[in-house]
Amino acid sequence: MTFPSKATHQQTRAHNAALVLRALYDFGPISRADVARLSGLTRTTVGDVVGTLIEDGLAREIGRGPSTGGKAPILLELIDGARLVIGLDLGENEFRAALVDLRGQVQRTIDRPVIGLGGDERLGVVHELIDALSTGSRATLLGIGVGTPGIVDAATGTIRWAVSLDWQDLPLGEILRARHGVPVEVANDSRAAALAIELFSGQRRSNLVAIRVGLGVGAGVVLGGELFHGDGFGAGEIGHVVVEDDGSECRCGRFGCLETVANSRAILEQATRAARTDPESPLGRRLARGTGLSLEDVRGALDDGDETARRIVVTAGRFVGRAIAGMIGVLDIEHVVLHGSVAQLGEPWLAAVRDEARRRSLGLLSKDVSIELAPPIGDLVVMGASALLLTAELGLAGTAGLTPRAAA
Amino acid sequence: MTFPSKATHQQTRAHNAALVLRALYDFGPISRADVARLSGLTRTTVGDVVGTLIEDGLAREIGRGPSTGGKAPILLELIDGARLVIGLDLGENEFRAALVDLRGQVQRTIDRPVIGLGGDERLGVVHELIDALSTGSRATLLGIGVGTPGIVDAATGTIRWAVSLDWQDLPLGEILRARHGVPVEVANDSRAAALAIELFSGQRRSNLVAIRVGLGVGAGVVLGGELFHGDGFGAGEIGHVVVEDDGSECRCGRFGCLETVANSRAILEQATRAARTDPESPLGRRLARGTGLSLEDVRGALDDGDETARRIVVTAGRFVGRAIAGMIGVLDIEHVVLHGSVAQLGEPWLAAVRDEARRRSLGLLSKDVSIELAPPIGDLVVMGASALLLTAELGLAGTAGLTPRAAA
DNA sequence: CGGGGTTCATCCAGACACTTGACAAAGGCC
DNA sequence: GGCCTTTGTCAAGTGTCTGGATGAACCCCG
Numbered sequence: 005m006t007f008p009s010k011a012t013h014q015q016t017r018a019h020n021a022a023l024v025l026r027a028l029y030d031f032g033p034i035s036r037a038d039v040a041r042l043s044g045l046t047r048t049t050v051g052d053v054v055g056t057l058i059e060d061g062l063a064r065e066i067g068r069g070p071s072t073g074g075k076a077p078i079l080l081e082l083i084d085g086a087r088l089v090i091g092l093d094l095g096e097n098e099f100r101a102a103l104v105d106l107r108g109q110v111q112r113t114i115d116r117p118v119i120g121l122g123g124d125e126r127l128g129v130v131h132e133l134i135d136a137l138s139t140g141s142r143a144t145l146l147g148i149g150v151g152t153p154g155i156v157d158a159a160t161g162t163i164r165w166a167v168s169l170d171w172q173d174l175p176l177g178e179i180l181r182a183r184h185g186v187p188v189e190v191a192n193d194s195r196a197a198a199l200a201i202e203l204f205s206g207q208r209r210s211n212l213v214a215i216r217v218g219l220g221v222g223a224g225v226v227l228g229g230e231l232f233h234g235d236g237f238g239a240g241e242i243g244h245v246v247v248e249d250d251g252s253e254c255r256c257g258r259f260g261c262l263e264t265v266a267n268s269r270a271i272l273e274q275a276t277r278a279a280r281t282d283p284e285s286p287l288g289r290r291l292a293r294g295t296g297l298s299l300e301d302v303r304g305a306l307d308d309g310d311e312t313a314r315r316i317v318v319t320a321g322r323f324v325g326r327a328i329a330g331m332i333g334v335l336d337i338e339h340v341v342l343h344g345s346v347a348q349l350g351e352p353w354l355a356a357v358r359d360e361a362r363r364r365s366l367g368l369l370s371k372d373v374s375i376e377l378a379p380p381i382g383d384l385v386v387m388g389a390s391a392l393l394l395t396a397e398l399g400l401a402g403t404a405g406l407t408p409r410a411a412a
Numbered sequence: 413m414t415f416p417s418k419a420t421h422q423q424t425r426a427h428n429a430a431l432v433l434r435a436l437y438d439f440g441p442i443s444r445a446d447v448a449r450l451s452g453l454t455r456t457t458v459g460d461v462v463g464t465l466i467e468d469g470l471a472r473e474i475g476r477g478p479s480t481g482g483k484a485p486i487l488l489e490l491i492d493g494a495r496l497v498i499g500l501d502l503g504e505n506e507f508r509a510a511l512v513d514l515r516g517q518v519q520r521t522i523d524r525p526v527i528g529l530g531g532d533e534r535l536g537v538v539h540e541l542i543d544a545l546s547t548g549s550r551a552t553l554l555g556i557g558v559g560t561p562g563i564v565d566a567a568t569g570t571i572r573w574a575v576s577l578d579w580q581d582l583p584l585g586e587i588l589r590a591r592h593g594v595p596v597e598v599a600n601d602s603r604a605a606a607l608a609i610e611l612f613s614g615q616r617r618s619n620l621v622a623i624r625v626g627l628g629v630g631a632g633v634v635l636g637g638e639l640f641h642g643d644g645f646g647a648g649e650i651g652h653v654v655v656e657d658d659g660s661e662c663r664c665g666r667f668g669c670l671e672t673v674a675n676s677r678a679i680l681e682q683a684t685r686a687a688r689t690d691p692e693s694p695l696g697r698r699l700a701r702g703t704g705l706s707l708e709d710v711r712g713a714l715d716d717g718d719e720t721a722r723r724i725v726v727t728a729g730r731f732v733g734r735a736i737a738g739m740i741g742v743l744d745i746e747h748v749v750l751h752g753s754v755a756q757l758g759e760p761w762l763a764a765v766r767d768e769a770r771r772r773s774l775g776l777l778s779k780d781v782s783i784e785l786a787p788p789i790g791d792l793v794v795m796g797a798s799a800l801l802l803t804a805e806l807g808l809a810g811t812a813g814l815t816p817r818a819a820a
Numbered sequence: 821c822g823g824g825g826t827t828c829a830t831c832c833a834g835a836c837a838c839t840t841g842a843c844a845a846a847g848g849c850c
Numbered sequence: 851g852g853c854c855t856t857t858g859t860c861a862a863g864t865g866t867c868t869g870g871a872t873g874a875a876c877c878c879c880g
Binding site for chain 2: 010012023042155213232233327331336337367372
Binding site: 010011012013035036037047048050051052071072073074075076077078 | 825828830
C-alpha cells in the first residue's frame, strides 16, 4: 500500500500558482481582481503570483480594461509562445513530431516513415525528430510528450508492450529525459488524445471518455480533469473486450473482440465482400476502380445511398454504441467523444452509435449524455502528447498542481 | 465550469492531520517517529499533530515499545470508540440503523420494517431510528451516514429518485443535518457498500469495484480510495445496461437489462420453471416442500448436484462476468468484489463470473485481476454508510483530507 | 472642474504551519 | 561508565496566505 504524501507550503503555492495560470489560460485577458474572484484567492496573493508569472515570462500586462465604476483593471494575458513542448505521435507506420505552444498551436511538424524499421532504429528516429525540433528553442522548451500505441506505464514513462513498434519494457521516458534534459511524459495514444480534447477543445468537461475507432479501438478516460490510467495503465483498452461469441479472430489472439467487429478492417472486409457480391452497386463500382476499398470509398458509397454499405457501417457503429452503454452504466459520464478514421465516416455511423448507446443504457443516465465527434483541433495524438506535458508541468488540466511533480 | 478551489494553510494542516490519523488507523500502535517516516512529515510536525489528536481524545499513548538501539518509542494508538457514527441502511423492506465506532465495530443495531409505509412515514422511521441511537452518545457522535437505493446526489445528500422508497427529490441530507445537528452523508447503497469494503476489509486497494447482485444489480466504483459518482451520481448503475437483445421486461421498463438475466429473481424464476418441469430433481423436491423457491433452495440443489440448477446459476453468473470484462477494459481495475444475496450462492456462480470475465477481457489486463466475494464484515450497507462519514470527516479513506469539507 | 464613491493594485503586519538544527531523555552496547 | 543511537520536543527561521490600510485611477454628478 502506498501511503498518501504529505502536503507542504510549496504545494499550496504550486496549486495556487497553477490556479492563477489556469485562470489566465481559460479566461484571459483578465484582471488580477477577477482572477481573485474566480479563484477565491485574495488580491494580495494573486498579485504576488502574477508577479512571478510575469518574471518567468509566462504572462504580461496588456493595458487597461474598461472601468466598472472604479479604477480600470490592468488586463493580463498568457503569453502563448512563452513555452514550447514537443509532442510525438509514434504511429505504426509513421512517427510525427510537432513543436506546440501553450495553446496547442503547432509551430512546426516533422514526419518520418518507420515502416520496416526495428525497435532500435525507431528509437533513433525519435531522437532525430526531437533534435530537429529542439534546436534553437531549447531555452523555452518545457518538455517532451509522447503518445504511443500499446500499454504504457505513464508514471515512469516505460513502454511495457507495443507490438506494432517492436518495443517491450522500453524506458522511453527515462531515455529521453537523460538525453534531452527536459521533463518527459509518455502515455498511450488513445489516452493522450482524450486529454487533448479535454484541454484544447475549448470546453472543459471534467469527466469524459474519448474513443478512437480506427484500425484499433481504444479509449481514453478523463476523470476529474485528469487521465485515469487504472491499476495496470490499461484503462481504456476496450478494443479487446469480447463482444461477439464465436466471432472472428483478433490480432490479440482472442475471438470476437470489439475490434474485430467495429474497426476499419471489419468495415472494409465486409464492404469488399459486398462489393464482390454486387459489382454494380456503388461499393462494387468503387472496388473496380482501384486495388482495394478504403474508408473514403465506403463514405462515398454511403453518399451514393448504398444500402449495403449503410448496413455494414451501422452494424459496426452499434457495437461501439454498446460499449458506450456499458461505460455509461459504470461511470455515468456525460461526455463521450469519438475520433479516428472510422469516426470520420460521419452521420450514419454516428447515428448508430448514439442510438445503440441510448437504447442500451438506463434512460435516467443516458438522457444527458452527449456523444459527439471530436472537434477538428489537429492531430489529436500529437496534441494529446503535448497536453500531457502541459498538465504535468503547468497544471493546465486537472485539479491544478497538487501533484508533487508540479511543486518541483 | 467549476473552477478548482484554492489551497490554504488550513487545508495543508487538515491533510497532514488526516495523514497522521490514518497512519494510526492503519498501522497503530505506532510511534511518532514511525508515523514521520511513513508519512514523510518531520517528527516535529507529527508530534504537534499528535498533540491535538490526544487533546481531541482521538488517540492515546500506550507505553513504550521495544528499542531499536536508541530511546524506546512511545507507542500511540487510535481510540476506537472516541467517535461514533450512525450508519443507516434504508432497505426496500426494512430500515436498519447501527451505532458504529471508528473501526467499524457495531455497538448497537435497530431494525424497523417499513413495508407498506408511505414516503413521509418512512422519513419518520429514519428520525426515530436516529433518535433511538443518538441518545446518550451525542457528545461523541461524529455524524450520520445513509445508504439508500436509487440515485442520490451525494454532494448535497438529496435523493433524486428512489422508487422503492416512494421518495423523489428528497433533500434527506439537509433534513437530517438540520434536525440532528451533525454532519450527514448520503449515498446509494451499492456505492456505500463499496466504500465499506475499501475501508474495513483490512486491505486498502485504491481502485476497486464492488458489485452487488441481489434483487437489484448495482456497483460501487472506488477510484483513488474515493467513491466515484460520475456526472449524475449514477456511476455503478450497471443493472440496467441492456445485455440481451429481445430479453424479458425489466422493472425499469426496458427489455433485457443485466438485472433481468442475472438477479435473484431471474435465477429463481428459471429454477421454478425447471422444478415444475422435473419435480423429481433436487430443485423439484424443494419446490414441493414450500410455497416457493428461495436462493437457499437453489444453493441446496447445487450441493445436491442438480445439473439444471448449476446451468441456471452459471448462466446468470456469466452475465455478471461479462459486465466485469467490460469494466476491466474501461477502467483496468484489479480488484472486483462481489456481494449480495446471489453472490452467496458461492462456488459455481463465482467460478462462472470469473471464467467469463477472464475469457472476455484482454489477457494482459485480466491476468492480475482478482474477483472475490466480499469479506464477512457485517452489513455492508450500514458499514458503508458509516464509512462515508468517516471518510468525509476524518479522511480515513481516499487521498486524506484535501477536501474543503475536511478543513472545516 | 472638483468632490465623492468605487474599484484596482500594492504594502505591511500578523497568523499559520512546516523546516531546520539542537538538545535532553532513554535505551543498548562494549 | 562512556559512547552511540533513537526518540521526542523546543526554539528559531522560512514560506505563504490573510486582512486591513493606502494610494492610484476611474466614473458620475453637481
